[in-house]
Amino acid sequence: xKPAPESAPQRLAQLIGHSVAAIDTPAxxxxxxxxxxxxxxxxxxxxxHGVKLRPHAKMHKSATLSLRQMQAGAVGMCVQKTSExxxxxxxxxxxxxxSNEVIAPAKLQRxxxxxxxxxxxxxxxxxxxxxxxxIEQLAQALGAGENLIDVFVELDVGQKRCGVAEPADVLPLAxxxxxxxxxxxxxxxxxxxxxQHLRTVAERRAALDEVIAxxxxxxxxxxxxxxxxxxxxGAGSGTFGLEASSGVFGxxxxxxxxxxxxxxxxxxxxxxxxxxEHALFVKTQVMSVSAGHVVVDAGHKxxxxxxGLPRVHGEALEATGCNDEHTTLRATSSAPLPAxxxxxxxxxxxxxxxxxxHDWMVGVRGGLQAGTVAEIIRVDARGxxx
Amino acid sequence: xKPAPESAPQRLAQLIGHSVAAIDTPAxxxxxxxxxxxxxxxxxxxxxHGVKLRPHAKMHKSATLSLRQMQAGAVGMCVQKTSExxxxxxxxxxxxxxSNEVIAPAKLQRxxxxxxxxxxxxxxxxxxxxxxxxIEQLAQALGAGENLIDVFVELDVGQKRCGVAEPADVLPLAxxxxxxxxxxxxxxxxxxxxxQHLRTVAERRAALDEVIAxxxxxxxxxxxxxxxxxxxxGAGSGTFGLEASSGVFGxxxxxxxxxxxxxxxxxxxxxxxxxxEHALFVKTQVMSVSAGHVVVDAGHKxxxxxxGLPRVHGEALEATGCNDEHTTLRATSSAPLPAxxxxxxxxxxxxxxxxxxHDWMVGVRGGLQAGTVAEIIRVDARGxxx
Numbered sequence: 001x002k003p004a005p006e007s008a009p010q011r012l013a014q015l016i017g018h019s020v021a022a023i024d025t026p027a028x029x030x031x032x033x034x035x036x037x038x039x040x041x042x043x044x045x046x047x048x049h050g051v052k053l054r055p056h057a058k059m060h061k062s063a064t065l066s067l068r069q070m071q072a073g074a075v076g077m078c079v080q081k082t083s084e085x086x087x088x089x090x091x092x093x094x095x096x097x098x099s100n101e102v103i104a105p106a107k108l109q110r111x112x113x114x115x116x117x118x119x120x121x122x123x124x125x126x127x128x129x130x131x132x133x134x135i136e137q138l139a140q141a142l143g144a145g146e147n148l149i150d151v152f153v154e155l156d157v158g159q160k161r162c163g164v165a166e167p168a169d170v171l172p173l174a175x176x177x178x179x180x181x182x183x184x185x186x187x188x189x190x191x192x193x194x195x196q197h198l199r200t201v202a203e204r205r206a207a208l209d210e211v212i213a214x215x216x217x218x219x220x221x222x223x224x225x226x227x228x229x230x231x232x233x234g235a236g237s238g239t240f241g242l243e244a245s246s247g248v249f250g251x252x253x254x255x256x257x258x259x260x261x262x263x264x265x266x267x268x269x270x271x272x273x274x275x276x277e278h279a280l281f282v283k284t285q286v287m288s289v290s291a292g293h294v295v296v297d298a299g300h301k302x303x304x305x306x307x308g309l310p311r312v313h314g315e316a317l318e319a320t321g322c323n324d325e326h327t328t329l330r331a332t333s334s335a336p337l338p339a340x341x342x343x344x345x346x347x348x349x350x351x352x353x354x355x356x357x358h359d360w361m362v363g364v365r366g367g368l369q370a371g372t373v374a375e376i377i378r379v380d381a382r383g384x385x386x
Numbered sequence: 387x388k389p390a391p392e393s394a395p396q397r398l399a400q401l402i403g404h405s406v407a408a409i410d411t412p413a414x415x416x417x418x419x420x421x422x423x424x425x426x427x428x429x430x431x432x433x434x435h436g437v438k439l440r441p442h443a444k445m446h447k448s449a450t451l452s453l454r455q456m457q458a459g460a461v462g463m464c465v466q467k468t469s470e471x472x473x474x475x476x477x478x479x480x481x482x483x484x485s486n487e488v489i490a491p492a493k494l495q496r497x498x499x500x501x502x503x504x505x506x507x508x509x510x511x512x513x514x515x516x517x518x519x520x521i522e523q524l525a526q527a528l529g530a531g532e533n534l535i536d537v538f539v540e541l542d543v544g545q546k547r548c549g550v551a552e553p554a555d556v557l558p559l560a561x562x563x564x565x566x567x568x569x570x571x572x573x574x575x576x577x578x579x580x581x582q583h584l585r586t587v588a589e590r591r592a593a594l595d596e597v598i599a600x601x602x603x604x605x606x607x608x609x610x611x612x613x614x615x616x617x618x619x620g621a622g623s624g625t626f627g628l629e630a631s632s633g634v635f636g637x638x639x640x641x642x643x644x645x646x647x648x649x650x651x652x653x654x655x656x657x658x659x660x661x662x663e664h665a666l667f668v669k670t671q672v673m674s675v676s677a678g679h680v681v682v683d684a685g686h687k688x689x690x691x692x693x694g695l696p697r698v699h700g701e702a703l704e705a706t707g708c709n710d711e712h713t714t715l716r717a718t719s720s721a722p723l724p725a726x727x728x729x730x731x732x733x734x735x736x737x738x739x740x741x742x743x744h745d746w747m748v749g750v751r752g753g754l755q756a757g758t759v760a761e762i763i764r765v766d767a768r769g770x771x772x
Binding site for chain 2: 008024025026027058080081083100101102103104106107130131133134156160161162163165193285286287288289290291293295297298300301302304305306321322323324325326328340341352353356357358359382383384385386
């Protein structure tokens with residue numbers, strides 16, 4: 001197996017200090033000024049509300065950006081996959097929570113090795129569980145030793161995906177965790193991904209009322225049995241203000257706030273939580289022009305469309321179709337269509353899977369029109385699926 | 387910029403000779419026996435119908451599989467992107483057609499360099515155009531020299547994407563190509579991607595009637611002006627039998643036939659063209675079990691869903707939802723749900739963008755149940771967007 005051609009990163013590194021006009025297309029571009037404002041805004045919000053912030057790195061998959069979030073006050077990072085945790089750890093992140101279930105014994109061996117490695121450098125690994133089998137296999141992988149990993153019981157709080165179905169189901173898992181010296185019962189994982197994208201504030205509040213009621217019920221049941229759930233962790237960029245002010249959640253896992261996307265932009269604004277700017281763009285070029293439409297050179301291999309088509313930043317254009325390598329745009333006003341060769345900036349429909357399509361992000365300062373390339377950011381955990 | 391952790395390919399290489407049970411999840415798995423049958427079936431069909439076969443490598447993005455298709459008779463490969471062409475050329479493929487427009491002068495410099503490099507080793511590069519500007523910039527990038535690249539004029543044949551809008555619009559582009567010594571007027575690019583997925587045979591035939599009429603009209607106009615369009619190239623896995631028997635198309639560009647996917651499986655079968663087997667799967671594991679559903683550890687970062695959710699191979703299960711790292715399945719019969727930890731095989735909704743999410747394909751012989759890992763195939767052009 002021969003290595004991949006390394007011409008792309010070399011070309012990208014040469015961009016530093018040059019105008020944004022020099023960025024060839026398609027390219028994933030981060031407006032670093034907007035990103036910094038988003039980063040600080042969320043850090044300030046968490047601090048002022050007395051909740052921990054543990055941003056989800058499944059979104060940007062970057063150790064560099066993780067460390068920047070932690071420098072601003074985040075207690076650590078969330079990931080969804082063992083290999084994501086390994087990639088961030090290799091990049092210098094030492095406090096990582098796999099907010100997801102891992103069942104395969106081969107992967108649990110890697111989880112155990114990572115838990116010991118992070119502890120040896122003064123860090124910590126955490127993981128979620130929703131089954132007795134998962135707890136037993138995790139304990140078996142860890143073997144002898146005390147307090148090697150933090151374990152959160154996942155409760156389904158309305159997403160109907162993973163997690164035990166009922167608050168009462170948390171107790172037997174909490175007891176099983178407490179029975180293993182290598183495992184520390186760290187609390188409750190309570191995340192409702194669906195609630196993030198309910199369009200009205202009223203719908204999101206109603207969904208969070210259910211989340212909070214189920215969390216409180218689980219906590220009462222576990223505490224009545226003489227155990228405690230020290231931390232409730234969850235929340236996303238659509239609802240975090242509700243979790244933060246609940247008095248129940250101690251940690252926020254929002255991730256998308258750093259970049260934002262077209263899907264979140266379709267939410268009714270909740271004025272009770274801070275607002276964030278679009279900081280992630282796909283730079284693209286008009287490659288074909290017809291009487292009624294233009295085609296740009298970035299399709300859904302460049303920007304994920306499973307949560308909707310991209311928006312076109314600052315232009316009276318809308319996407320009408322998208323294939324692997326093409327997106328078709330038409331005018332939404334009587335203004336002329338852009339010319340063949342023109343540069344356009346797409347705001348992706350969904351930031352997380354968009355970043356995962358790219359090996360590198362081009363970081364720009366000074367804006368998308370007149371700015372300069374300031375840094376190239378590696379997507380360390382790109383393609384880390386297992 | 388430090389290199390990516392290379393643990394994943396090392397783990398994969400160690401699988402060779404082991405049972406499919408040893409493949410950790412999620413993993414992209416190719417049933418090599420089924421793939422070989424698909425490969426030979428299409429090669430035989432093209433030969434027996436007197437048309438050239440130039441499979442589209444945007445689907446598998448692999449130099450290894452490209453060379454296997456060419457050994458079976460394919461005249462070369464299609465790609466959509468300059469960087470895909472570079473990746474295949476680096477892997478030993480010498481006859482490549484970029485069946486898409488390239489406008490940026492920086493990329494056209496790379497096209498020109500690749501054209502000369504392939505010619506120097508006895509191969510050939512081809513490219514599509516749909517604008518005078520594109521032709522002029524291509525000629526400028528190539529500079530002095532004769533007959534350095536094959537150029538196809540793209541005609542929109544019903545997809546409403548790229549290509550000149552009307553058959554009469556082909557002539558001025560053909561004349562502009564013929565005026566540049568470095569460019570060879572190779573023919574017409576005529577592909578209707580939409581037609582591939584029209585569900586009934588009658589709809590696909592009606593769409594192809596329009597394609598063929600437009601191609602014939604363009605040809606008449608160009609020939610009346612004293613030029614010729616030596617080759618008409620196009621066709622996909624949904625309609626290639628219609629192009630092959632048209633008497634107009636000389637080359638088929640189908641790609642998906644090698645792996646197939648759930649979207650193509652929804653087409654009504656056209657008994658006038660050979661049938662193909664599913665050869666591409668995402669191996670996944672049940673990571674969470676509830677009363678009414680199970681969740682597997684492969685989401686749309688593992689398998690593309692923009693053309694529909696995946697099917698579950700050989701099980702009475704259907705996908706009801708999909709997030710970045712999870713797919714939710716429910717039973718379609720009264721049979722019990724699979725157990726926590728069980729392995730399942732997803733047939734992706736769309737093969738091309740699914741392959742692009744993976745760095746490696748695990749090649750299996752002897753079937754998915756009792757088979758053995760025979761080879762690891764690199765996705766050479768994974769992430770080659772520009």
